[in-house]
Amino acid sequence: GIAHYCCAEHAAVGWNARGHAETCGWPMPCKFEIHAMGELTASSVIRLLAQLGPASAFVAYSALHTVVDICGGDAGFELSPTSGLIENPMFLQFARDERFGGSLVHVMDSFTKDCALQGYACQMIVNLGLANQLKHVAKAGAIPALVRALRLAHAYDWSMSEMGRSDESGLSDGDCRLPSVVCNALMQFCDRHVADSDVHSVI
Numbered sequence: 001g002i003a004h005y006c007c008a009e010h011a012a013v014g015w016n017a018r019g020h021a022e023t024c025g026w027p028m029p030c031k032f033e034i035h036a037m038g039e040l041t042a043s044s045v046i047r048l049l050a051q052l053g054p055a056s057a058f059v060a061y062s063a064l065h066t067v068v069d070i071c072g073g074d075a076g077f078e079l080s081p082t083s084g085l086i087e088n089p090m091f092l093q094f095a096r097d098e099r100f101g102g103s104l105v106h107v108m109d110s111f112t113k114d115c116a117l118q119g120y121a122c123q124m125i126v127n128l129g130l131a132n133q134l135k136h137v138a139k140a141g142a143i144p145a146l147v148r149a150l151r152l153a154h155a156y157d158w159s160m161s162e163m164g165r166s167d168e169s170g171l172s173d174g175d176c177r178l179p180s181v182v183c184n185a186l187m188q189f190c191d192r193h194v195a196d197s198d199v200h201s202v203i
Helices: 009-016 031-035 042-055 055-071 089-095 098-110 116-128 135-140 142-163 180-194
Strands: none
Touching: 009 055, 042 055, 042 089, 042 098, 055 098, 055 116, 089 098, 089 116, 098 116, 098 135, 098 142, 098 180, 116 180, 135 142, 142 180
């Protein structure tokens, strides 16, 4: 397939910042290859997330789940974010790569109404905080993205409680864990006084 961009500005971003210059001419991955991301190296997963994640929720979900699978953690909100993930040295390969931190924020910026995907990205930011690896997401603009996710979470909770029923995704009031995970992510920045992340002024 051929990559198409909506404008020259986004084409330049894809080429210069998201890996298109490196992969130009490569065949686009098929669904089977996306599902098999667990067979790839950390660098290859990051490249897919960086280049295609902001354009495809499917790729973004798959890549984040792959990171968790590779590092032996749990992608759900029910378990501790530390369960098997940040203790794994493999996780540091992701956490220390500037493209990974930037990609998380780019995905949040691209899918601003997707509560589940916002939640997975926020949970990964929590994991980065617990591993003391927040500088790349901070530089990419994580704080404004988290504040926007928090507004989405409150709007979602309010609308679901008003309707008193679940939406088409099957989530109902009380099922959305986004408010707590966003607050946890913001607290990681507050606790660690990370450069480029003045939480109080942004809020």
